[in-house]
Amino acid sequence: MNRRLLIIDDDADFAVATSRALALENLDCRIAPDGATAFALLEAEPVQVALLDIRLGQEDGVEIAARLLARHPGLILVIMTAYASVDSAIAALKAGAYDYLRKPFFLDQLMRALERCFQLVELRAAKARAERQLALLHRIEVTSQLAAGLSHDFKNMLAVIQANVTVIEDGLPIGDGLFPYARDARKAVQSADGLVQRLMGFARNGSAPAAPVDLRDPIRAAVSLLGGTLCAGMTIRCDLPDHPLRSPVAPEQIQTALVNLLINARDATGGQGRVDIVLQHLSQGSDYARLVVEDDGPGFSAATLERVMEPLFTTKPEGTGLGLAMIQHLALVTGGSFGVGNGVMGGARAVLDLPCLGQDQLSGANM
Numbered sequence: 001m002n003r004r005l006l007i008i009d010d011d012a013d014f015a016v017a018t019s020r021a022l023a024l025e026n027l028d029c030r031i032a033p034d035g036a037t038a039f040a041l042l043e044a045e046p047v048q049v050a051l052l053d054i055r056l057g058q059e060d061g062v063e064i065a066a067r068l069l070a071r072h073p074g075l076i077l078v079i080m081t082a083y084a085s086v087d088s089a090i091a092a093l094k095a096g097a098y099d100y101l102r103k104p105f106f107l108d109q110l111m112r113a114l115e116r117c118f119q120l121v122e123l124r125a126a127k128a129r130a131e132r133q134l135a136l137l138h139r140i141e142v143t144s145q146l147a148a149g150l151s152h153d154f155k156n157m158l159a160v161i162q163a164n165v166t167v168i169e170d171g172l173p174i175g176d177g178l179f180p181y182a183r184d185a186r187k188a189v190q191s192a193d194g195l196v197q198r199l200m201g202f203a204r205n206g207s208a209p210a211a212p213v214d215l216r217d218p219i220r221a222a223v224s225l226l227g228g229t230l231c232a233g234m235t236i237r238c239d240l241p242d243h244p245l246r247s248p249v250a251p252e253q254i255q256t257a258l259v260n261l262l263i264n265a266r267d268a269t270g271g272q273g274r275v276d277i278v279l280q281h282l283s284q285g286s287d288y289a290r291l292v293v294e295d296d297g298p299g300f301s302a303a304t305l306e307r308v309m310e311p312l313f314t315t316k317p318e319g320t321g322l323g324l325a326m327i328q329h330l331a332l333v334t335g336g337s338f339g340v341g342n343g344v345m346g347g348a349r350a351v352l353d354l355p356c357l358g359q360d361q362l363s364g365a366n367m
């Protein structure tokens, strides 16, 4: 994140000198000589912290502080004044200022105060990210429970419908006018059955931890499943490590995850694109297996990227919007993480990290 500071001070010499000194500390500074300019600058671009002189020409700094915070509640405000009046300090803090500095001050005093402000900015951002992830996890859990409850009963009902439609279809004389209707009904039942299978797969993601499996196996299985069929027109490059990479997940969950990503890549590239699959071992504190799937399609638009992990979000007429949400769920329940974005060449890039056994644990395991 770019650390940006707004200095609101009518003392141009002080503002310019301070902004130059702070630029050397990697702070991106803007200067406003009055309240109106400060408001305009804050509207124009995001600023996390503002340094406000309480004596701003004829303007009342405390009143400006209150208005700034009312309009930009996330802004962290540090008040400064050459007139060290306790009253104005209390008034400014009451108006919501975060800190108070008495002019003149040394650069290191200012830096310490600003460091505290930007730490608060980062903490707030981390909290917001955690809350978003929790809300998403909650949505996924609700969908998963709903899926578990509904899909079982639906599956049984569909089996009955399918059996009956097949009897009707088979019993119709050749050329009968009802034949296309029976055929369409059977096809619809088949696609409903496919949807139910996907919902059941979603619900299964939460099941008990599995014995460690070599991730290369389900990856090869998914590639060979689709390589000759649904993705036959695509170039699939698969780069797997020479040694086993064992992770405690059910192999069919990994296979389903990769099938979802490959089908997404096929849809995005019109079935004629290229997909690179890379599996590697990462050791960053703990051991992770990283699966990266990147295609050469158009990538995600900004609007899609905002909502792409929401269960049931889709931009495809026939999509169910469960593919990426399912992988996200799998990652969260196994202690890993999942993210999507656009690669350097502009195509979609998905990264799934899963906990795995380290090299030392592997040497004792069956290779």
Ligand SMILES: Nc1ncnc2c1ncn2[C@@H]1O[C@H](COP(=O)(O)OP(=O)(O)OP(=O)(O)O)[C@@H](O)[C@H]1O
Binding pocket: 260, 264, 265, 268, 295, 297, 298, 299, 300, 304, 308, 313, 314, 315, 316, 318, 319, 320, 321, 322, 323, 324, 325, 348
């Ligand atoms: N490789 C990709 N390139 C561009 N956009 C993608 C890619 N993968 C997914 N998307 C976008 O993300 C959306 C959600 O994907 P997701 O796999 O969750 O659901 P879906 O593919 O629409 O439906 P399904 O449940 O059948 O997978 C897609 O509708 C599409 O807009």
Ligand SMILES: [Mg+2]
Binding pocket: 260, 263, 264, 323, 324
């Ligand atoms: Mg999909």
